[in-house]
Ligand code: HEM
């Protein structure tokens with residue numbers, strides 16, 4: 001966990017008081033909606049279809065139980081008793097009153113939570129691996145660097161009015177759980193031949209209307225130079241990024257138009273002039289941040305405790321354990337994923353009561369710590385293996401033990417037409433229907449790892465391009481249609497999915513997905529071949545045939 | 552548009568001279584970038600100070616050779632959403648050592664003052680009277696800053712190190 005100090009707390013409180021004043025000026029009419037819009041966005045407040053929506057930052061997806069309880073409180077007190085965890089390791093509340101927002105922010109500030117820059121054309125919440133600090137084989141805890149970047153980019157006086165929003169993601173593991181290749185800047189922590197720690201820097205990735213995989217701009221930047229390097233990239237982007245057309249304003253377009261070589265020369269030129277300046281990170285500064293991350297006092301525990309051996313006789317427990325429990329870097333501990341994807345439920349939703357209960361379980365079994373992943377699930381990062389059976393029973397009672405993590409019903413979906421003013425089509429009901437179709441666990445397990453991602457419009461909040469199966473809502477003559485792509489992925493082998501053919505109407509989507517899955521089962525070369533690998537080997541043709549032959 | 556300078560409302564001593572219009576015989580003038588670059592010598596020879604309005608889509612490199620003879624540089628915020636002038640301001644102050652008046656013009660609102668001050672602006676063509684009145688109060692809103700900039704305030708990373716040192720010295 002990271003502990004905010006007096007300076008961090010002061011800054012958050014100052015921000016709350018500024019926003020209270022801004023809301024007051026808006027309510028009195030002193031600020032026009034146009035002037036206020038940018039200010040509210042910088043505090044995570046959207047105006048949606050039915051109400052204001054409030055997006056709260058969960059930097060690098062780490063929460064304490066106290067913080068989670070406070071999020072539950074906000075859901076209960078100012079909203080309708082629930083919250084929605086998103087692909088950006090944020091939580092959103094969909095029904096909040098403008099006049100309540102300063103109080104909600106103040107309640108959150110009490111426990112070191114804020115909503116700064118969760119929207120607007122500035123640096124967004126820095127995201128990272130939800131298993132950071134506990135994943136076996138990690139170079140080091142990437143959250144130390146995420147936190148350094150979080151601080152540096154918060155209320156940055158040069159980069160708070162960029163051409164467009166800006167997102168950074170960091171990973172320190174070989175297996176990329178942070179989707180760094182589809183971010184404006186992706187950072188991969190690794191060690192060079194001399195054993196020094198630094199970053200591979202990728203730039204210009206992103207989804208949305210014009211999807212791109214990020215390109216490597218520098219294979220290695222030392223940790224101490226990472227702030228100046230990021231600042232150089234941003235300065236080039238701030239000056240040359242397009243502002244004439246919001247669809248072309250993201251850094252990916254600048255990188256694409258200039259070409260990565262020319263862009264990287266510009267950045268290097270800028271960086272050279274900043275070299276050795278105030279942004280070079282002193283070893284002691286990094287260590288100071290590191291020292292404020294605390295790690296649990298792990299016990300020395302057996303690799304295979306008796307409790308686990310006994311519980312193995314229960315097939316339901318075993319099914320959940322195989323699906324939801326991952327290895328931990330410390331012997332005797334595990335990382336447990338809590339599925340927020342029950343059959344028939346909206347992906348990522350949690351009730352205030354569930355949040356409170358998860359906070360209690362975290363106190364009991366995970367040293368008071370919770371993680372939020374970009375797949376819209378939660379995790380308890382430090383569970384002693386001997387506690388797994390008890391934890392499972394408790395989660396099951398809460399509806400949080402659906403054994404479908406990474407399976408076909410672990411669907412990522414944006415809010416779509418149910419909440420979002422930009423949507424062309426519904427997302428949530430499609431996800432709900434698919435979870436019902438594939439509710440049979442044995443079938444789902446036979447299918448294996450398969451990610452379905454759904455977005456209600458081209459903005460790609462549901463990451464449809466990088467879903468193994470991607471579903472994108474489009475509108476045709478006032479009706480909801482869906483384009484289907486296959487073969488996308490967001491990990492270290494990230495790529496965009498390929499379209500399989502014409503868009504299909506709402507009523508047919510679930511059938512089409514079933515056809516695709518059946519085709520895969522018939523086409524895979526062995527039970528272990530993943531869906532994406534089969535698509536890679538065979539291309540989209542055989543799937544297209546299967547889907548459109550009968551339609 | 553009230554001008555705020557040295558944290559209080561001030562009179563603008565610069566006369567804005569449109570391109571093509573005749574220059575007054577003396578007094579301080581504010582001219583366009585093009586006018587400055589077309590004939591810097593004539594401008595700088597006349598009695599009175601010279602300031603320039605530099606557009607936000609032109610690299611400040613072209614301005615640098617004239618900097619030490621200019622009394623004011625006005626940078627432009629065509630809308631409050633367009634933040635290019637923040638980069639220009641920091642480059643002028645921190646990289647090129649410009650220490651004359653650096654003026655923010657255009658859509659200059661209260662909620663940007665802190666950012667502008669930190670980027671190096673010290674004069675503001677404020678859009679609304681009420682915002683100009685609130686200047687002194689508004690810029691005091693924050694006492695903690697995460698990034699080092701040319702305004703000389705100690706950023707949080709370094710303040711913590713200082714706090715640590717003074718704590719250990721006091722023990
Ligand atoms: C409900 C209100 C929402 C609105 C109005 C909204 C708006 C947008 C817009 C306009 C874009 C396109 C930006 C661009 O590519 O330039 C976008 C992209 C995105 N949004 Fe949302 N969004 C909403 C909710 C969400 C939710 C709930 C999530 C997560 C589940 C989310 C995560 C994302 C992500 C990951 C992108 C990806 C595009 C990228 O930057 O590569 N958004 N959103």
Ligand code: SF4
Nearest residue numbers: 414420423456457461
């Ligand atoms: S993808 Fe479109 S419909 Fe879905 S949340 Fe984003 S903007 Fe709204």
